[in-house]
Amino acid sequence: MPAAEQPQQHKYLLDESEMPTRWYNIVPDLPVPPPPPLHPATHEPIGPDDLAPLFPMALIAQEVSPERYIDIPVEVQDVYRLWRPSPLFRARRLEKALGTPARLYYKYEGVSPAGSHKPNTAVPQAFYNAREGVKKITTETGAGQWGTALAFACTLFGLQSEIWQVGASFDQKPYRAMMMEAFGGTVHRSPSPLTEAGRRIRAEREDHPGSLGIAISEAVEAAAGDPQAKYALGSVLNHVLLHQTIIGEEALLQLAKAGEERLDLVVGCTGGGSNFAGLAFPIIREKLAGRFDPEIRAVEPASCPSLTRGTYAYDFGDTAGLAPMVKMHTLGHEFVPDPIHAGGLRYHGMSPLLSHMYELGMLTAKAVPQTECFDAGILFARTEGILPAPEPTHALAEAMREARRCAQTGEEKVIVTALCGHGHFDLAAYDSYLSGRMVDEEVTQERLAEGLASIPEL
Ligand SMILES: Cc1ncc(COP(=O)(O)O)c(C=O)c1O
Numbered sequence: 001m002p003a004a005e006q007p008q009q010h011k012y013l014l015d016e017s018e019m020p021t022r023w024y025n026i027v028p029d030l031p032v033p034p035p036p037p038l039h040p041a042t043h044e045p046i047g048p049d050d051l052a053p054l055f056p057m058a059l060i061a062q063e064v065s066p067e068r069y070i071d072i073p074v075e076v077q078d079v080y081r082l083w084r085p086s087p088l089f090r091a092r093r094l095e096k097a098l099g100t101p102a103r104l105y106y107k108y109e110g111v112s113p114a115g116s117h118k119p120n121t122a123v124p125q126a127f128y129n130a131r132e133g134v135k136k137i138t139t140e141t142g143a144g145q146w147g148t149a150l151a152f153a154c155t156l157f158g159l160q161s162e163i164w165q166v167g168a169s170f171d172q173k174p175y176r177a178m179m180m181e182a183f184g185g186t187v188h189r190s191p192s193p194l195t196e197a198g199r200r201i202r203a204e205r206e207d208h209p210g211s212l213g214i215a216i217s218e219a220v221e222a223a224a225g226d227p228q229a230k231y232a233l234g235s236v237l238n239h240v241l242l243h244q245t246i247i248g249e250e251a252l253l254q255l256a257k258a259g260e261e262r263l264d265l266v267v268g269c270t271g272g273g274s275n276f277a278g279l280a281f282p283i284i285r286e287k288l289a290g291r292f293d294p295e296i297r298a299v300e301p302a303s304c305p306s307l308t309r310g311t312y313a314y315d316f317g318d319t320a321g322l323a324p325m326v327k328m329h330t331l332g333h334e335f336v337p338d339p340i341h342a343g344g345l346r347y348h349g350m351s352p353l354l355s356h357m358y359e360l361g362m363l364t365a366k367a368v369p370q371t372e373c374f375d376a377g378i379l380f381a382r383t384e385g386i387l388p389a390p391e392p393t394h395a396l397a398e399a400m401r402e403a404r405r406c407a408q409t410g411e412e413k414v415i416v417t418a419l420c421g422h423g424h425f426d427l428a429a430y431d432s433y434l435s436g437r438m439v440d441e442e443v444t445q446e447r448l449a450e451g452l453a454s455i456p457e458l
Contacts, residue, residue: 008090008092009090009258010089010090010092011087011088011089011090012087012088012089012090012254012255012257012258013085013087013088013254014085014250014253014254014257015085016081016084016085018085018253019077019080019081019084019085019246019250020072020246020249020250020253021071021072021077022069022070022071022072022249023069023070023072023242023243023245023246024068024069024242024245024248024249024281024282024285025062025065025067025068025069025070025238025242025245026245026277026281026284026285026353027065027066027238027353028066028067028068029068029284029285029288030356030357030360031360032356032360034327034352034353034356035327035352035356037324037325037326037352038314038324038325038326038458039324039325040316040321040322040323040324040325043314043325043458046324048060048061048064050324051063051324053223053224053230054220054223054224054230054231055230055231055232056128056129056131056132056134056230057132058128058131058132059125059128059239062238062239062242063237063238063239064238065242070242072124072246073124073127075127076123076124076127079119079123079127079153079156080120080123080246082113083111083112083113083119084246084250085250085254086107086108086109086111086112086247086250087107087108087111087254088105088106088107088108088250088251088254088255088258089105089106089107089108089384089419090103090104090105090258091104091105091106091380091383091384093383093384094379094380094383094384094400094403095403096383097379097383098400098403098404098407099407100403100404100406100407101406101407101410101411101412102402102403102406102407102411102412102413102414102415103260103412103413103414103415104399104403104415104417105251105255105258105260105414105415105416105417106384106396106399106416106417106418106419107247107250107251107254107279107416107417107418107419108386108419109247109275109418109419109420109421110386110388110389110419110420110421110422112149113149113152114145114148114149114152114179115145115148115389115421115422115424115425116143116145116149116275116389116420116421116422117244117247117274117275117278117418117420117421118145118146118148118149118150118234118421119149119152119153120243120244120246120247120278121149121234121239121240121243121244121274122146122149122150122152122153122232122234123149123153123156124243125137125150125153125232125243126150126153126154126156126157126159126232127153127157129157129159129230129232130157130158130159134159134228134229134230135159135160135228135229136159136160136161136162136226136228136229136230137150137154137159137160137161137162137223137229137230137231137232138161138162138163138164138219138220138222138223138226138229138230138231138232139161139162139163139164139219139231139232139233139234140163140164140165140166140190140212140215140216140218140219140233140234141163141164141165141166141169141176141180141215141234142166142169142212142215142271142343142344142345142346142347143169143176143342143343143344143389143390143391143421144165144169144173144176144177144179144180144343144425145176145344145389145421146234146235146344147161147163147165147176147180147185147187148176148179148180148183148185149234150163150185150232150234151163151179151180151181151183151184151185152183154183154184154185155183155184160184160186161180161183161184161185161186162185162186162188162219162222162229163180163185163186163187163188163219164188164190164192164198164215164218164219164222165177165180165187165188165189165190165215166190166209166210166211166212166214166215166343166346167189167190167191167207167208167209167210168209168210168339168343168346169210169343170187170189170190170210171189171209172339172341172343172428172429173343173425173426173428175425176425179425188218189210190210190214190215190218191208191210191214191215191218192218194218194222195217195218195221195222196221196320197214197217197218197221197318197319197320197322198214198217198218200320201214201319209336209339211319211336211337211346211347211348212271212272212346212347212348213316213317213318213319213333213334213335213336213347213348214318214319214320216233216317216318216319216323217318217319217320217321217322217323219231220318220322220323221320221322224322233272234272234274235271235272235273235274235347235351236272236273236274236317236326236347236349236350236351236352237351238352238353240272240274241273241274241277241278241281241351241353241354243278244274244275244277244278244279245277245278245281245282246278247275247278247279247418248278248279248280248281248282248283249282251279251282251283251416252282252283252286255416260414261292262292262414263283263292263293263294263414263416264294264295264411264413264414264415265294265295265297265399265402265413265414265415265416266279266280266283266294266295266296266297266415266416266417267297267298267299267395267398267399267402267415267416267417267418268280268297268298268299268392268395268417268418268420269298269299269300269342269345269391269392269393269394269395269418269420270298270299270300270307270345270350270351270354270365271300271342271344271345271346271347271391272347272349272350272351273298273350273351273353273354274351275391275392275418275420276298276354276395276418277351277353277354278418279416279417279418280296280363283296283416284296284362294414294416295364296362296363296364297363297364297365297366297398298354298358298363298364298365298366299365299366299367299368299394299395299397299398300345300365300366300367300368300394301337301340301342301345301346301367301368301369301370301373301394302367302368302369302370302440302442302443303337303338303340303346303369303370303440303441303443304331304337304338304340304345304346304347304348304443305331305367305443306328306329306330306331306347306348306349306350307329307350307355307358307365307367308365308366308367309331309367309443309448310329310330310331310348310349310350310452311329311330311452311455312327312328312329312330312355312359313327313328313330313455314326314327314455314456314458315328315330315332315333315348315349315454315455315456316333316456317333317349318333319333319334321333321456325456326349326352327352327355327356328349328350328351328352328355329349329350329355329358330348330349330350330455331348331349331448331451331452332348332450332451332452332453332454332455333348333349333454333455334348334450334451334454335348335447335448335450335451335452335454338441338443340370340390340441341370341374341390341426341428341429341432341438342370342373342389342390342391342393342394343390343391344389344391345391345394348451366398368394368397368398369440370390370438370440371433371438371439371440372397373390373393373394373396373397374390374393374429374430374433374438375397376393376396376397376400377390377393377396377423377430377433378430378433378434379400380393380396386419386422387422387423387424387426387430388419388421388422388423389420389421389422389423389426390423390426390429391420391421392417392418392419392420392421393423395417395418395419395420396417396419399415399417402415403415
């Protein structure tokens with residue numbers, strides 16, 4: 001058969017029996033260990049006992065683990081197999097539309113029950129909490145993806161879930177709250193009148209659009225006041241990034257199936273950094289071992305540019321200052337990002353582990369305005385047939401910039417991106433874009449300075 005008529009492979013699949021059974025912890029492979037978290041009141045390094053009111057011991061142990069690999073419990077593997085291994089696609093139609101000689105791959109996490117990568121960590125977090133006798137988990141949600149994932153995971157392990165959804169997202173996406181409720185969760189619009197942190201913000205403005213920082217304060221406060229409850233975070237922390245590494249472990253096996261021996265660019269969107277780290281960390285391990293040498297690039301919204309315009313400093317992970325202080329790239333814990341449609345990327349800080357690696361020069365970062373992201377999302381939908389969530393359109397926009405550059409230079413770069421969720425609940429955002437109502441907000445130097453001024457002096 002002539003080459004042009006050969007059937008082309010679109011997706012690279014793994015059998016359930018090939019699903020990795022260990023998570024990869026990058027910390028022991030770093031040339032310099034990351035700085036420790038500090039107690040929000042004493043500013044001293046925190047120990048396991050300080051975290052115990054919020055997290056079960058198994059997760060605290062993972063947070064500070066010196067082990068390179070951690071076994072995935074069989075109960076968690078069993079749930080993962082409902083949707084894992086997830087597919088790796090070669091974006092052949094998109095490549096054609098871009099006229100690029102680059103080879104573009106995307107690892108698709110939208111096949112999960114919640115529609116994103118978030119169940120990869122929600123399931124083990126619910127499992128460990130249930131095993132330690134916890135009855136309820138509280139959390140925040142920005143895009144609604146994490147809250148859905150946690151409600152789903154809690155139901156499977158017999159736990160209650162109580163979720164504070166960022167106001168802007170609650171208003172834009174009513175069906176997300178309904179889905180969380182369908183899975184058995186209880187959902188509140190944040191800032192809510194139920195917590196001290198929420199009431200303080202509502203006193204300034206009752207219809208406040210909220211932020212992830214505020215919603216985290218509410219969920220932490222609720223867990224701290226209930227001995228039967230613990231708190232769960234859907235991003236940022238080491239154990240969350242650890243659980244997401246199953247994405248990159250699978251992707252490595254799938255790229256081998258695709259016959260790829262080189263890799264030039266790994267690109268992912270970053271809110272708190274978990275989907276990006278999940279794809280990138282196992283690849284960085286191979287890079288450190290000299291197997292290939294890709295650039296590792298994080299992409300954030302121009303409206304919430306923590307890596308590209310933030311300061312690397314100790315700051316609170318939440319607005320009210322209840323959560324531990326971590327050293328990270330931050331816009332200041334009082335910075336309230338514009339209500340852009342990528343709700344999952346509206347976080348003032350960045351994962352401390354990724355921030356540390358950024359300082360070590362192990363990754364690069366770009367900020368992209370939201371209309372360019374939706375341009376990319378629509379082209380992707382019209383070529384590959386998947387409507388992406390607004391968050392991964394940031395990664396797609398950057399991948400497309402690179403693929404277009406390759407069209408100019410003729411380079412056959414191999415680009416891998418994390419398509420971390422679908423956008424089926426984000427149609428109001430697509431409507432805003434398609435009807436020409438979407439705007440790109442500029443973060444002025446003045447607003448930036450105001451946010452940065454809230455970083456505490458130690
Ligand atoms: C689909 C999707 N992508 C990305 C993110 C950002 O989180 P992270 O940077 O931890 O992957 C979120 C967070 O809610 C999300 O729902």
